Structure formats: structure tokens, C-alpha cells
Amino acid sequence: MAGIYIHIPFCKTRCIYCDFYSTTRSELKSRYIHALCKELQMRKEYLRGEPVETIYFGGGTPSQLAEEDFREVFETIRKYYGMEHCREITLEANPDDLTEAYAAMLQNLPFNRISMGIQTFDDSTLKLLNRRHNAAQAVNAVKHCRHAGFNNISIDLIYGLPGETDERWKRDLQQAVSLNVEHISAYHLTYEEGTRIYELLQAHRIREVDEESSVCFFSTLIDTLGSAGYEHYEISNFCRSDMYSRHNTSYWKGIPYLGCGPSAHSFNTDTREWNVASLEKYIRAIENNQRLFEQEHLDRTTCYNECIMTSIRTRWGVPLNDIEQKFGKELWQYCIDMARPHLDCGNLEIYDNNRLCLSRKGIFVSDGIISDLMFVEE
Numbered sequence: 327m328a329g330i331y332i333h334i335p336f337c338k339t340r341c342i343y344c345d346f347y348s349t350t351r352s353e354l355k356s357r358y359i360h361a362l363c364k365e366l367q368m369r370k371e372y373l374r375g376e377p378v379e380t381i382y383f384g385g386g387t388p389s390q391l392a393e394e395d396f397r398e399v400f401e402t403i404r405k406y407y408g409m410e411h412c413r414e415i416t417l418e419a420n421p422d423d424l425t426e427a428y429a430a431m432l433q434n435l436p437f438n439r440i441s442m443g444i445q446t447f448d449d450s451t452l453k454l455l456n457r458r459h460n461a462a463q464a465v466n467a468v469k470h471c472r473h474a475g476f477n478n479i480s481i482d483l484i485y486g487l488p489g490e491t492d493e494r495w496k497r498d499l500q501q502a503v504s505l506n507v508e509h510i511s512a513y514h515l516t517y518e519e520g521t522r523i524y525e526l527l528q529a530h531r532i533r534e535v536d537e538e539s540s541v542c543f544f545s546t547l548i549d550t551l552g553s554a555g556y557e558h559y560e561i562s563n564f565c566r567s568d569m570y571s572r573h574n575t576s577y578w579k580g581i582p583y584l585g586c587g588p589s590a591h592s593f594n595t596d597t598r599e600w601n602v603a604s605l606e607k608y609i610r611a612i613e614n615n616q617r618l619f620e621q622e623h624l625d626r627t628t629c630y631n632e633c634i635m636t637s638i639r640t641r642w643g644v645p646l647n648d649i650e651q652k653f654g655k656e657l658w659q660y661c662i663d664m665a666r667p668h669l670d671c672g673n674l675e676i677y678d679n680n681r682l683c684l685s686r687k688g689i690f691v692s693d694g695i696i697s698d699l700m701f702v703e704e
């Protein structure tokens with residue numbers, strides 16, 4: 327099993343909190359699509375023939391592409407990797423792009439999941455964030471996807487935004503629930519260095535929410551979505567009827583994936599790679615039959631640490647048997663020893679005699695638990 331991630335690095339405008347790689351240079355789009363397909367061809371051996379189970383178009387703004395762009399990419403994937411085993415093919419889309427006609431066009435392509443960045447339903451906050459949509463457009467975008475026939479829709483929300491109150495967050499969650507989507511991701515705002523919102527914070531023009539409020543928002547999130555029938559399957563992710571994100575789950579489970587496009591990362595076995603985060607450099611290199619990327623070889627301890635960090639956040643937890651098998655008896659013993667005090671105080675629980683999971687109480691202090699379980703060489 328394997329996944330493919332395709333990065334579409336175009337945004338019409340930039341949102342003030344975002345530090346994912348994108349550019350407003352849309353005139354490079356068709357040259358980019360050719361380069362992207364060429365990269366897919368150049369790296370056709372990367373997944374070593376593993377069947378591709380998930381494909382994810384992320385960005386940037388993948389919904390800036392036209393039907394023929396998608397067709398070209400899908401044809402290339404089909405040719406070099408095969409798509410017979412694909413069960414989840416996601417398009418990340420912005421609500422302002424999801425018109426009735428666009429949603430209908432998408433339904434004619436292999437996509438079977440739409441992930442939409444709504445962030446909040448509060449119009450003045452959307453404006454502050456420099457989003458291109460308002461709340462009404464977000465609601466309509468979901469309707470258009472439904473109407474077109476999509477039965478796996480996800481929305482992203484951000485909380486802990488400037489001026490957030492528990493009341494406003496509850497209102498956002500109620501609106502989200504009323505849309506009846508299959509999947510909800512809810513992220514706490516992070517102030518990334520180099521973003522406009524970070525500058526505003528530094529200049530004291532906005533204030534960060536305090537720690538106590540953050541805990542309260544997280545608790546509201548878990549309770550509200552829990553009582554609306556959503557399963558909390560990863561710290562920031564909730565789903566109905568087992569519609570968890572297969573693609574993101576494969577990242578957390580250490581399944582190999584190929585990432586194409588500028589800034590995309592890839593992983594296979596014990597190696598991580600990142601493509602250069604510049605559209606111009608990326609295109610130039612690929613056109614010259616080269617690829618600009620960095621690579622990191624992960625030693626056994628790093629692989630163990632990554633496994634702990636990602637799997638403990640999920641409902642499946644850390645698979646203790648696998649830890650022993652993959653990383654050896656010593657690291658397995660280390661993990662058990664470090665987990666002991668957290669098991670004793672009820673922050674961690676063990677299921678099926680194998681899966682080490684965060685308890686409801688533990689979720690609130692997950693960062694501390696993760697750092698205890700990680701192995702740091704003296």
C-alpha cells in the first residue's frame with residue numbers, strides 16, 4: 327500500500343496565517359502541470375510497485391486547476407503507478423471555487439472526497455484572515471458538492487483565532503454540525519513566523535488566546551462533535567461512519583508516500599525527502615531533467631520517535647507489538663517504562679493488550695506524554 331500527494335502551489339491571494347508554500351504566479355500553471363507530470367514519470371520507481379491506495383491533491387489551492395489539468399495528472403498517475411487500488415482520492419478545495427458547475431465537473435473526475443477550508447463561519451474574522459469566501463459561500467459550497475454527488479466531504483476549521491470566545495467557537499461548531507459532513511478537521515491556530523498574523527501579534531495589534539481558553543475550546547470541540555456522532559480519531563480529526571481520512575492516516579501509520587511538486591515531501595521505509603519550496607526553481611530543474619530536493623536518512627531511534635509521535639495521536643494508538651518487532655526489545659522496554667507513570671495516573675490506556683492510547687484526560691496533555699515517550703540520546 328502507498329499514497330501519492332500532489333502539491334498545487336497556486337493561491338489567488340494569501341491568507342494571513344498560512345505558511346504552506348504557494349505563489350500567486352498563476353501564469354506558470356501550464357508549465358507547472360507539465361513539470362509535475364514529468365516528475366511523476368521520473369520518480370516512477372519511488373513506491374517500488376506498491377499499489378496506490380490514496381491520492382491527495384493539496385496546496386496551495388488545487389481548486390484553481392481546470393478539468394484538463396486534472397486529466398493530465400490522472401493519466402500520468404494511471405500510466406506509471408496504476409489506479410486500480412485507489413480507494414480515496416481527495417481534492418482540497420477553497421469554498422469560493424466550489425460553484426455548482428465546478429463541483430459537477432469534479433464529479434466527472436476520479437475524485438471521491440472533497441476537503442474544504444472553511445476555517446470559521448464568522449464573516450468579520452474571515453475578512454481579517456484575508457479569506458476569499460464568506461460564511462454563506464461556505465454553506466453553498468458544501469451544498470454544491472452534495473448536489474454533485476459527493477458523499478465524503480470534509481471541512482477544516484481553525485479555533486483560537488483572534489477575539490475567539492467559547493460562545494463564538496460553539497456557534498462555529500454548531501454551524502459545522504448542521505452541514506452534516508462526514509469529516510471535520512479542527513486545528514488550533516498556530517502563529518507561524520514569517521506570516522502576516524505573526525507580525526500583527528508581534529506589533530501587539532492582536533492578542534493570542536490564553537492557555538486556559540485554548541483548553542476550554544478543545545474541550546468544547548470534543549464534547550460538541552462527540553454528541554453530534556463524530557468519532558474523535560486523531561487529535562485534530564473527527565469523522566462519522568468510519569469515514570476517516572485514509573491518506574492522512576497513512577502518514578500517521580508510516581505507510582510510504584510519494585509527494586510531487588514544490589515543497590512536497592515523500593517518505594519510504596527509512597528515508598524522507600523534500601522538494602525545493604520554489605515554483606520557479608522546481609520547474610527549471612525538472613525541465614532540465616533534474617530534481618532539487620533534500621533527503622534525510624532516518625536511523626532506528628528517529629524512526630521510533632516518529633512512530634510514537636504520530637501514532638499516539640490516533641485512536642489506534644502505538645502498536646506495542648510492532649514497536650518490538652521494528653525497533654527491538656530495548657526501545658520497546660523503554661516505551662513501556664516511560665508509559666508506566668502515565669498508565670498509573672490514567673493519561674494512557676492499553677487496549678487489546680497491544681495498543682497504547684491516550685485517554686480522554688491524556689489528550690489534553692499529549693505534548694508532555696509524547697516527549698516522555700520519545701528517546702533522546704544523552
Ligand SMILES: C[S@@+](CC[C@H](N)C(=O)[O-])C[C@H]1O[C@@H](n2cnc3c(N)ncnc32)[C@H](O)[C@@H]1O
Pocket residue numbers: 343344345346385386387388418419420421442443444445482483484513514515516517518
Ligand atoms: C494548507 S491549507 C490549504 C487549504 C486550502 N487552500 C484552503 O485555504 O482552504 C490546509 C489547512 O491547514 C490549516 N491551516 C493552515 N495554516 C494554519 C495555521 N497557521 N494554524 C492552524 N491551521 C492552519 C487550515 O485549516 C487549512 O484549511
Ligand SMILES: C[S@@+](CC[C@H](N)C(=O)[O-])C[C@H]1O[C@@H](n2cnc3c(N)ncnc32)[C@H](O)[C@@H]1O
Pocket residue numbers: 331333346384385386416418441480481482509511571574584585589590591592
Ligand atoms: C493541514 S492538512 C488538511 C487535511 C484535511 N483536513 C483532510 O482531512 O483532508 C493538508 C495540508 O498539508 C499539506 N501536505 C499534506 N501532505 C503533504 C506532503 N506530502 N507534502 C507537502 N505538504 C503536504 C498540504 O499543504 C495540505 O494542504
Ligand code: SF4
Pocket residue numbers: 336337339340341344345346348385386387420443
Ligand atoms: S490557507 Fe489555503 S488559500 Fe490561504 S494561503 Fe494557505 S493555501 Fe492559500
